[in-house]
Amino acid sequence: MQYKLINNLEYIEITNKAASAKIALQGAHIFHYQRVGEAPLLWLSEISEYKKGKAIRGGVPICWPSFGNNNPQLPQHGFARVMMWRCDKVDEIDPYTTKVTFSLQDSQESRVLWDYIFQVKYVITIGKTLHLELQTTNLDTKPFTLSQAFHTYFQISSIEDVFIEGLEEKTYLDALTLKSELQDGSITFNGEVDRVYQGVDDEIILNDAKHQVHIQNSGSKSVVVWNPWIKKCASMSAMQPEAYKEFVCIESANAYEDKRELQPQSSHTLKAVLI
Ligand code: BG6
Numbered sequence: 001m002q003y004k005l006i007n008n009l010e011y012i013e014i015t016n017k018a019a020s021a022k023i024a025l026q027g028a029h030i031f032h033y034q035r036v037g038e039a040p041l042l043w044l045s046e047i048s049e050y051k052k053g054k055a056i057r058g059g060v061p062i063c064w065p066s067f068g069n070n071n072p073q074l075p076q077h078g079f080a081r082v083m084m085w086r087c088d089k090v091d092e093i094d095p096y097t098t099k100v101t102f103s104l105q106d107s108q109e110s111r112v113l114w115d116y117i118f119q120v121k122y123v124i125t126i127g128k129t130l131h132l133e134l135q136t137t138n139l140d141t142k143p144f145t146l147s148q149a150f151h152t153y154f155q156i157s158s159i160e161d162v163f164i165e166g167l168e169e170k171t172y173l174d175a176l177t178l179k180s181e182l183q184d185g186s187i188t189f190n191g192e193v194d195r196v197y198q199g200v201d202d203e204i205i206l207n208d209a210k211h212q213v214h215i216q217n218s219g220s221k222s223v224v225v226w227n228p229w230i231k232k233c234a235s236m237s238a239m240q241p242e243a244y245k246e247f248v249c250i251e252s253a254n255a256y257e258d259k260r261e262l263q264p265q266s267s268h269t270l271k272a273v274l275i
Contacts, residue, residue, distance in 0.1 A: 001087055007050035012087060014126050018096040021126045024056060028085040028102040028122045031059030033130050033274075041130065041213065041274065043155040043247035048238045055081040057238035058247070060132065062122070063149040065114060067224070067255040068175070070147040077151065079113055080104060080120065097127040106139075116140045130274040132252075138262040146260045149224055149253035150272050157209040159189045159227060159245050166204035166215075167223065172197040173256055189248070192229035196255050198222055204250055214275040215250060219268060222258035224251035 003010040003025070011024040011031075022032035031048075034040040044058030055061045055077075064080035065071070071078075083104060091099040102122040110118075117140040125131035132150050156162050164187040174181050175194040183197065200223045204215040217223070226249040228236060233244035252272035254260050260268050 001090065008052055009050045009056075012090070012100065014090070014098045014100065016092070016096055016098050016126065018128045019126050019130075021098075021124070021130075023087075023100060023102075023124060024050075025085055025087060025102075026052065027055060027062060027081040027083065028087075028104070028124075029056050029059055029061055029081065030124055030130075030132075031056050033059075033126065035128060039210075040155055043153040045238050045240070045243060047240055053082050054238075058153045060153070061151040062134065063147075063151050063251075063253075064120065064134070065116075065118075065136070065144070065146050065148065067147040067149045067253055067259075070255060070259060071114075071145070074113060078148070079110065081151075083107075083110065085122070093125075093127075097125060100124045100126070116142070116144045118144075132272045132274075133269060134271075135267055135269040136262065137267040138264050141264050143261055143263050146262055146268060147253075147255050147258075148270060149251040149255060150270070151224075151249060151251050152215075152272070152274070153247045153249050154206055154213060156206075156246065156248055157211075159248065161207075161209040162248055163188050163207050164204060164225065164248075164250065165207065166202050167197050167200065167225070170197045170199055172225075187225060189227055189229075192232055193225055193227050195225050196222055196253070197225065198257050206248065206250060215252065216273040216275065217252040218271045220252050220254055220258065220270055220272075222253045222255045224249065224253050224255060226251065 048057040063077035
């Protein structure tokens with residue numbers, strides 16, 4: 001396999017007749033996906049650092065084995081996003097579809113943080129649509145709790161244009177107030193939003209002035225919607241002060257009430273299809 005370098009990070013580049021993509025080995029982090037003839041689907045910060053041990057700001061960071069601070073003993077969003085993954089294979093299914101398989105296993109480094117034996121397999125299918133499939137297997141003799149997310153940053157025309165459908169009448173935990181609320185109508189933005197929606201059972205539709213994205217999740221009943229708005233954006237690493245206007249995160253998740261308990265020798269798969 002031929003790896004390219006961006007600063008000090010190795011990545012693989014996929015180009016087929018339907019789309020192109022770039023995936024860093026650190027975090028198995030897809031930081032570029034673009035369909036032929038269209039603008040990039042994923043937002044990527046112009047000032048992302050591409051440094052060892054730091055998550056790329058944009059694309060699809062993987063939050064694993066803990067979303068946010070669900071496990072307070074772990075770093076925010078876990079550690080998989082800054083670990084080195086192995087690229088096992090690249091399969092050209094047909095001229096329009098390429099499947100890339102990554103894996104991550106426990107190591108001395110992971111066991112210091114989280115003392116479990118595990119295997120994670122991540123299959124990214126790049127074509128007219130983008131498929132993400134993350135399978136976690138517990139290889140330990142004791143059960144573990146898993147919370148996780150595809151922390152997808154979507155490129156948008158402007159945050160003021162955005163409305164999100166598919167979460168109407170769902171309850172959410174508002175991470176800003178720690179209160180449980182009920183979603184009234186579609187989601188629009190005029191301030192910081194940081195919410196974990198529960199009981200999600202339908203596709204999510206992201207609309208802006210230029211396009212529509214359909215997000216179909218399986219193995220998941222929770223979705224995180226996040227935009228930092230002005231103040232938080234200005235204080236965040238690897239983000240320009242005006243960046244909050246250019247992206248929204250809609251994260252396919254197993255978070256809070258939707259965290260999963262994995263018994264020894266059992267697996268759970270989180271899947272998202274972006275159409
Ligand atoms: C979101 C969280 O998923 O990720 C936010 O809900 C958090 O609270 C954001 O600020 C970004 O996190 P990080 O660790 O990538 O800066």
